[in-house]
Amino acid sequence: MEQFSNVLQVPFHRIEDSDHALKGRWNDDFFLESKPLVLELGCGKGEYTTGLAQIAPYNNYIGVDIKGARMWKGAKYAIENDLDNVGFLRTHIEMIGQFFAPGEVSEIWLTFPDPQMKKTRKRLTSTRFIELYCSFLKPGGIVHLKTDSNFQFQYTHEVINANGFTIIDKMEDIYEAENLKPELNIKTFYEKQWLARGIKIKYISFIPHQHELIEPDVDIEPDTYRSFGRGAVAVDE
Ligand SMILES: C[S@@+](CC[C@H](N)C(=O)[O-])C[C@H]1O[C@@H](n2cnc3c(N)ncnc32)[C@H](O)[C@@H]1O
Numbered sequence: 500m501e502q503f504s505n506v507l508q509v510p511f512h513r514i515e516d517s518d519h520a521l522k523g524r525w526n527d528d529f530f531l532e533s534k535p536l537v538l539e540l541g542c543g544k545g546e547y548t549t550g551l552a553q554i555a556p557y558n559n560y561i562g563v564d565i566k567g568a569r570m571w572k573g574a575k576y577a578i579e580n581d582l583d584n585v586g587f588l589r590t591h592i593e594m595i596g597q598f599f600a601p602g603e604v605s606e607i608w609l610t611f612p613d614p615q616m617k618k619t620r621k622r623l624t625s626t627r628f629i630e631l632y633c634s635f636l637k638p639g640g641i642v643h644l645k646t647d648s649n650f651q652f653q654y655t656h657e658v659i660n661a662n663g664f665t666i667i668d669k670m671e672d673i674y675e676a677e678n679l680k681p682e683l684n685i686k687t688f689y690e691k692q693w694l695a696r697g698i699k700i701k702y703i704s705f706i707p708h709q710h711e712l713i714e715p716d717v718d719i720e721p722d723t724y725r726s727f728g729r730g731a732v733a734v735d736e
Contacts, residue, residue: 523600545573633709
Protein backbone atom coordinates (compact mmCIF):
# COMPACT_ATOMS: atom_id res chain seq x y z
CA MET A 500 0.00 0.00 0.00
CA GLU A 501 2.85 2.40 0.86
CA GLN A 502 4.24 1.92 -2.65
CA PHE A 503 0.96 2.60 -4.47
CA SER A 504 0.98 6.15 -5.84
CA ASN A 505 -2.84 6.20 -5.83
CA VAL A 506 -3.23 5.50 -2.07
CA LEU A 507 -3.11 7.92 0.84
CA GLN A 508 -2.89 6.31 4.27
CA VAL A 509 -2.98 8.61 7.25
CA PRO A 510 -2.46 7.11 10.71
CA PHE A 511 -4.73 8.68 13.31
CA HIS A 512 -1.82 10.06 15.40
CA ARG A 513 -0.50 11.96 12.34
CA ILE A 514 -3.69 13.97 11.81
CA GLU A 515 -5.71 14.00 15.07
CA ASP A 516 -7.74 17.24 14.94
CA SER A 517 -5.81 19.01 12.18
CA ASP A 518 -6.66 19.25 8.48
CA HIS A 519 -4.69 17.25 5.92
CA ALA A 520 -2.55 19.16 3.40
CA LEU A 521 -4.68 17.75 0.53
CA LYS A 522 -7.87 19.30 1.90
CA GLY A 523 -9.15 21.54 -0.90
CA ARG A 524 -6.24 20.48 -3.14
CA TRP A 525 -7.07 16.97 -4.41
CA ASN A 526 -7.51 18.19 -7.97
CA ASP A 527 -4.33 20.30 -7.87
CA ASP A 528 -1.96 18.05 -5.94
CA PHE A 529 -3.21 14.45 -6.22
CA PHE A 530 -4.94 13.88 -9.57
CA LEU A 531 -3.33 14.51 -12.95
CA GLU A 532 -6.37 16.38 -14.26
CA SER A 533 -8.89 18.57 -12.49
CA LYS A 534 -12.39 16.97 -12.65
CA PRO A 535 -15.51 16.77 -10.45
CA LEU A 536 -14.68 14.70 -7.37
CA VAL A 537 -16.83 11.71 -6.34
CA LEU A 538 -16.33 9.67 -3.12
CA GLU A 539 -17.24 6.09 -2.30
CA LEU A 540 -17.43 5.75 1.50
CA GLY A 541 -16.83 2.25 2.89
CA CYS A 542 -15.43 1.19 -0.48
CA GLY A 543 -14.17 -2.25 0.61
CA LYS A 544 -12.35 -3.67 -2.40
CA GLY A 545 -13.17 -0.58 -4.44
CA GLU A 546 -15.41 -2.14 -7.10
CA TYR A 547 -17.60 0.95 -7.28
CA THR A 548 -14.71 3.41 -7.21
CA THR A 549 -12.95 1.68 -10.12
CA GLY A 550 -16.16 0.69 -11.95
CA LEU A 551 -17.55 4.23 -11.93
CA ALA A 552 -14.14 5.60 -12.95
CA GLN A 553 -14.26 3.43 -16.08
CA ILE A 554 -17.86 4.39 -16.88
CA ALA A 555 -17.33 8.12 -16.23
CA PRO A 556 -13.72 9.09 -17.01
CA TYR A 557 -14.79 12.76 -16.81
CA ASN A 558 -14.87 12.49 -12.97
CA ASN A 559 -12.17 11.79 -10.36
CA TYR A 560 -13.03 9.08 -7.81
CA ILE A 561 -11.75 8.42 -4.29
CA GLY A 562 -12.60 5.24 -2.36
CA VAL A 563 -12.49 5.61 1.42
CA ASP A 564 -12.22 2.73 3.87
CA ILE A 565 -10.30 1.86 7.02
CA LYS A 566 -9.43 -1.69 5.96
CA GLY A 567 -6.19 -1.74 3.99
CA ALA A 568 -6.27 -5.35 2.79
CA ARG A 569 -9.58 -4.76 0.97
CA MET A 570 -8.53 -1.39 -0.45
CA TRP A 571 -5.27 -2.91 -1.75
CA LYS A 572 -7.28 -4.88 -4.35
CA GLY A 573 -8.96 -1.77 -5.76
CA ALA A 574 -5.74 0.25 -5.75
CA LYS A 575 -3.87 -2.52 -7.58
CA TYR A 576 -6.68 -2.88 -10.14
CA ALA A 577 -6.64 0.89 -10.78
CA ILE A 578 -2.88 0.90 -11.37
CA GLU A 579 -2.95 -2.17 -13.61
CA ASN A 580 -5.74 -0.62 -15.69
CA ASP A 581 -4.21 2.87 -15.92
CA LEU A 582 -7.12 4.51 -14.13
CA ASP A 583 -5.59 7.93 -13.51
CA ASN A 584 -8.90 9.22 -12.19
CA VAL A 585 -8.90 6.87 -9.15
CA GLY A 586 -7.47 7.37 -5.68
CA PHE A 587 -7.94 5.64 -2.32
CA LEU A 588 -7.93 7.19 1.12
CA ARG A 589 -7.45 4.94 4.12
CA THR A 590 -9.02 6.60 7.13
CA HIS A 591 -12.10 6.54 9.34
CA ILE A 592 -15.12 8.04 7.59
CA GLU A 593 -15.74 10.03 10.77
CA MET A 594 -12.56 12.00 9.94
CA ILE A 595 -13.22 12.89 6.29
CA GLY A 596 -14.11 16.48 7.14
CA GLN A 597 -10.36 16.90 7.73
CA PHE A 598 -9.63 15.79 4.14
CA PHE A 599 -12.20 17.65 2.00
CA ALA A 600 -12.97 21.37 1.84
CA PRO A 601 -16.40 23.00 1.51
CA GLY A 602 -17.76 22.44 -2.01
CA GLU A 603 -14.88 20.14 -3.02
CA VAL A 604 -16.99 16.99 -3.58
CA SER A 605 -19.76 16.58 -6.16
CA GLU A 606 -21.24 13.19 -5.22
CA ILE A 607 -21.01 10.47 -2.58
CA TRP A 608 -21.71 6.76 -3.04
CA LEU A 609 -22.56 4.54 -0.05
CA THR A 610 -22.37 0.93 -1.18
CA PHE A 611 -23.74 -1.80 1.09
CA PRO A 612 -22.91 -0.09 4.38
CA ASP A 613 -23.53 -1.99 7.59
CA PRO A 614 -27.07 -0.82 8.53
CA GLN A 615 -26.04 -0.47 12.19
CA MET A 616 -29.53 -1.41 13.34
CA LYS A 617 -28.70 -0.77 17.01
CA LYS A 618 -26.57 2.35 16.74
CA THR A 619 -28.13 5.31 14.93
CA ARG A 620 -24.99 7.44 15.28
CA LYS A 621 -22.95 4.88 13.36
CA ARG A 622 -25.37 4.68 10.39
CA LEU A 623 -23.81 6.29 7.33
CA THR A 624 -27.14 7.92 6.40
CA SER A 625 -27.87 9.28 9.90
CA THR A 626 -28.19 13.05 10.29
CA ARG A 627 -24.78 13.01 12.06
CA PHE A 628 -23.10 11.76 8.88
CA ILE A 629 -25.29 13.78 6.49
CA GLU A 630 -24.18 16.93 8.32
CA LEU A 631 -20.56 15.85 7.87
CA TYR A 632 -21.09 15.17 4.14
CA CYS A 633 -22.73 18.57 3.67
CA SER A 634 -19.59 20.22 5.06
CA PHE A 635 -17.76 19.34 1.82
CA LEU A 636 -20.51 18.55 -0.74
CA LYS A 637 -21.19 21.13 -3.44
CA PRO A 638 -24.65 22.75 -3.22
CA GLY A 639 -26.90 20.32 -5.09
CA GLY A 640 -24.41 17.47 -4.52
CA ILE A 641 -25.93 13.99 -4.60
CA VAL A 642 -25.74 11.09 -2.12
CA HIS A 643 -26.32 7.60 -3.60
CA LEU A 644 -27.17 4.62 -1.39
CA LYS A 645 -27.13 1.07 -2.77
CA THR A 646 -28.12 -1.52 -0.17
CA ASP A 647 -29.43 -5.01 0.45
CA SER A 648 -30.90 -3.84 3.77
CA ASN A 649 -34.58 -3.03 3.98
CA PHE A 650 -33.86 -1.49 7.37
CA GLN A 651 -31.21 0.87 5.95
CA PHE A 652 -33.38 1.72 2.95
CA GLN A 653 -36.44 2.56 5.04
CA TYR A 654 -34.42 4.44 7.64
CA THR A 655 -32.78 6.57 4.92
CA HIS A 656 -36.19 7.30 3.44
CA GLU A 657 -37.36 8.49 6.88
CA VAL A 658 -34.30 10.76 7.20
CA ILE A 659 -35.01 12.19 3.74
CA ASN A 660 -38.71 12.81 4.54
CA ALA A 661 -38.06 14.28 8.00
CA ASN A 662 -35.63 16.81 6.53
CA GLY A 663 -37.24 17.56 3.17
CA PHE A 664 -34.24 16.37 1.14
CA THR A 665 -34.87 16.07 -2.60
CA ILE A 666 -35.17 12.48 -3.87
CA ILE A 667 -33.58 11.97 -7.29
CA ASP A 668 -34.33 8.26 -7.76
CA LYS A 669 -35.73 5.41 -5.67
CA MET A 670 -35.80 1.71 -6.63
CA GLU A 671 -36.86 -1.19 -4.39
CA ASP A 672 -35.43 -3.89 -6.67
CA ILE A 673 -32.92 -2.50 -9.12
CA TYR A 674 -32.58 -5.68 -11.20
CA GLU A 675 -36.29 -5.56 -12.05
CA ALA A 676 -35.78 -2.26 -13.85
CA GLU A 677 -35.65 -2.07 -17.63
CA ASN A 678 -32.60 -0.27 -19.01
CA LEU A 679 -30.74 -0.27 -15.71
CA LYS A 680 -28.13 2.49 -15.73
CA PRO A 681 -24.59 1.05 -16.05
CA GLU A 682 -23.54 2.74 -12.80
CA LEU A 683 -26.14 0.70 -10.92
CA ASN A 684 -25.03 -2.54 -12.55
CA ILE A 685 -21.59 -2.65 -10.85
CA LYS A 686 -21.62 -5.53 -8.36
CA THR A 687 -19.49 -5.36 -5.22
CA PHE A 688 -18.15 -8.22 -3.12
CA TYR A 689 -20.97 -7.85 -0.60
CA GLU A 690 -23.63 -7.34 -3.25
CA LYS A 691 -22.76 -10.65 -4.92
CA GLN A 692 -23.27 -12.44 -1.62
CA TRP A 693 -26.65 -10.85 -1.00
CA LEU A 694 -27.76 -11.61 -4.56
CA ALA A 695 -26.70 -15.25 -4.13
CA ARG A 696 -29.03 -15.36 -1.13
CA GLY A 697 -31.93 -14.01 -3.19
CA ILE A 698 -32.04 -10.63 -1.48
CA LYS A 699 -33.34 -7.65 -3.47
CA ILE A 700 -30.96 -4.77 -4.03
CA LYS A 701 -32.36 -1.32 -3.33
CA TYR A 702 -31.16 2.13 -4.41
CA ILE A 703 -32.01 5.68 -3.42
CA SER A 704 -30.31 8.93 -4.38
CA PHE A 705 -31.00 12.34 -2.90
CA ILE A 706 -29.75 15.90 -2.45
CA PRO A 707 -29.26 16.68 1.25
CA HIS A 708 -28.90 20.00 3.09
CA GLN A 709 -27.52 20.73 6.53
CA HIS A 710 -30.12 23.16 7.87
CA GLU A 711 -31.44 22.16 11.34
CA LEU A 712 -31.43 18.43 10.67
CA ILE A 713 -34.01 16.25 12.42
CA GLU A 714 -33.18 12.65 13.33
CA PRO A 715 -36.43 10.68 12.75
CA ASP A 716 -37.83 8.87 15.78
CA VAL A 717 -39.37 5.81 14.12
CA ASP A 718 -39.48 2.07 14.68
CA ILE A 719 -38.27 0.14 11.65
CA GLU A 720 -38.53 -3.62 11.37
CA PRO A 721 -35.02 -5.06 11.59
CA ASP A 722 -33.57 -7.24 8.85
CA THR A 723 -34.04 -10.83 9.95
CA TYR A 724 -31.10 -12.22 7.97
CA ARG A 725 -28.49 -10.08 9.70
CA SER A 726 -26.96 -10.45 13.13
CA PHE A 727 -27.76 -7.43 15.28
CA GLY A 728 -24.91 -4.99 15.75
CA ARG A 729 -22.31 -6.95 13.83
CA GLY A 730 -23.73 -6.38 10.37
CA ALA A 731 -23.06 -8.57 7.39
CA VAL A 732 -20.60 -11.39 7.76
CA ALA A 733 -18.73 -12.18 4.56
CA VAL A 734 -18.75 -15.92 3.95
CA ASP A 735 -15.61 -16.41 1.93
CA GLU A 736 -13.38 -13.48 2.74
C1 LIG B 1 -20.28 -4.19 4.49
S1 LIG B 1 -18.74 -3.62 3.89
C2 LIG B 1 -19.12 -3.11 2.22
C3 LIG B 1 -17.88 -2.98 1.38
C4 LIG B 1 -18.11 -2.65 -0.10
N1 LIG B 1 -18.77 -1.37 -0.27
C5 LIG B 1 -18.92 -3.75 -0.75
O1 LIG B 1 -20.09 -3.52 -1.08
O2 LIG B 1 -18.38 -4.85 -0.94
C6 LIG B 1 -18.57 -2.07 4.73
C7 LIG B 1 -17.20 -1.41 4.56
O3 LIG B 1 -17.22 -0.16 5.19
C8 LIG B 1 -16.02 0.02 5.92
N2 LIG B 1 -16.34 0.91 7.04
C9 LIG B 1 -17.39 0.79 7.89
N3 LIG B 1 -17.38 1.79 8.77
C10 LIG B 1 -16.30 2.56 8.46
C11 LIG B 1 -15.76 3.76 9.01
N4 LIG B 1 -16.35 4.35 10.04
N5 LIG B 1 -14.66 4.27 8.45
C12 LIG B 1 -14.06 3.66 7.39
N6 LIG B 1 -14.53 2.54 6.83
C13 LIG B 1 -15.64 2.00 7.36
C14 LIG B 1 -15.60 -1.36 6.36
O4 LIG B 1 -14.21 -1.43 6.60
C15 LIG B 1 -16.05 -2.21 5.17
O5 LIG B 1 -15.02 -2.38 4.21
